[in-house]
Amino acid sequence: xxxxxxxLAPLALAAAPLAAQDAHFGVxxxxxxxxxxxxxxxxxxxxxxxxxxxxxxxxxxHVIRPRVDYGFYSASVSNPLFTDDNKVKALSLGADYxxxxxxxxxxxxxxxxxxxxxxxxxxxxxxxxxSDNKTAFAWAVGGGWQFSDLLGAELRYTSSxxxxxxxxxxxxxxxxxxxAAERKVVGxxxxxxxxxxxxxxxxxxxxxxxARNFSRISMLGIGFWDERxxxxxxxxxxxxxxxxxxxxxxxxxxxxxVFILQGALDRLRTD
Numbered sequence: 582x583x584x585x586x587x588x589l590a591p592l593a594l595a596a597a598p599l600a601a602q603d604a605h606f607g608v609x610x611x612x613x614x615x616x617x618x619x620x621x622x623x624x625x626x627x628x629x630x631x632x633x634x635x636x637x638x639x640x641x642x643h644v645i646r647p648r649v650d651y652g653f654y655s656a657s658v659s660n661p662l663f664t665d666d667n668k669v670k671a672l673s674l675g676a677d678y679x680x681x682x683x684x685x686x687x688x689x690x691x692x693x694x695x696x697x698x699x700x701x702x703x704x705x706x707x708x709x710x711x712s713d714n715k716t717a718f719a720w721a722v723g724g725g726w727q728f729s730d731l732l733g734a735e736l737r738y739t740s741s742x743x744x745x746x747x748x749x750x751x752x753x754x755x756x757x758x759x760x761a762a763e764r765k766v767v768g769x770x771x772x773x774x775x776x777x778x779x780x781x782x783x784x785x786x787x788x789x790x791x792a793r794n795f796s797r798i799s800m801l802g803i804g805f806w807d808e809r810x811x812x813x814x815x816x817x818x819x820x821x822x823x824x825x826x827x828x829x830x831x832x833x834x835x836x837x838x839v840f841i842l843q844g845a846l847d848r849l850r851t852d
Contacts, residue, residue, distance in 0.1 A: 610631050624656045624658045634649075642682060644678070644686060646676060646692075648675060649674050650671075650672070652670070655668050667704045668701075673697065690726075692721075692723050694721045696719045716743070719739055720739070754795055772837070774788060774809075775809060806841050806844055808837070818836070
């Protein structure tokens with residue numbers, strides 16, 4: 582489930598300020614419209630946001646608004662193999678700058694803000710469960726309309742890029758099973774990283790352990806293919822195709838995987 586949460590685009594209905602002498606305090610509630618890979622993760626289901634804010638009028642239409650927000654998504658995503666129960670929770674603390682062209686806190690305003698956002702993702706299905714949380718900076722831009730001292734509406738685009746760890750077995754297995762169901766996969770070929778002398782080192786043992794654990798939750802076939810020199814062979818092909826060094830670095834693993842799979846398929850055809 583790595584790099585799962587990329588963009589939140591909430592449509593925030595901001596209940597504006599209860600009067601105080603130097604600052605106005607209020608609450609906000611809104612509807613979140615998921616975008617990017619978050620949209621796929623929650624099957625385009627809407628989420629919600631609730632929070633509180635303090636609005637400080639600096640004069641001449643310039644306003645600072647510290648705020649705290651809690652956002653939540655929940656969706657059951659079905660595929661031919663099983664149903665994923667996915668949840669995303671986001672808690673952010675930050676501040677917005679607001680500008681009112683009328684130079685007073687009424688009518689249209691534009692806003693931009695920064696926040697520290699802690700995001701937690703959870704998924705579970707018959708293959709297992711996975712959760713992770715990360716804190717990252719988020720930024721937001723938007724615009725709104727202040728109808729009165731007590732009510733305003735705001736359209737807001739928020740982006741955050743936490744990097745989730747997907748290296749655990751359960752996370753990788755869930756992702757593989759989801760892709761297998763989506764693409765009607767009939768089996769898996771694992772590159773087998775044996776040493777040049779044919780012996781098996783820690784990486785080969787880890788590959789065997791993954792295959793052994795994965796076979797307990799999947800009826801699909803699993804095969805090994807010697808991956809020695811696959812990267813070197815692919816790099817020669819890319820150099821011959823005049824692919825730049827930078828592009829080779831970005832795509833070498835993907836091409837090596839294709840090379841390994843093709844070798845296994847060719848062997849099956851000759852047996």
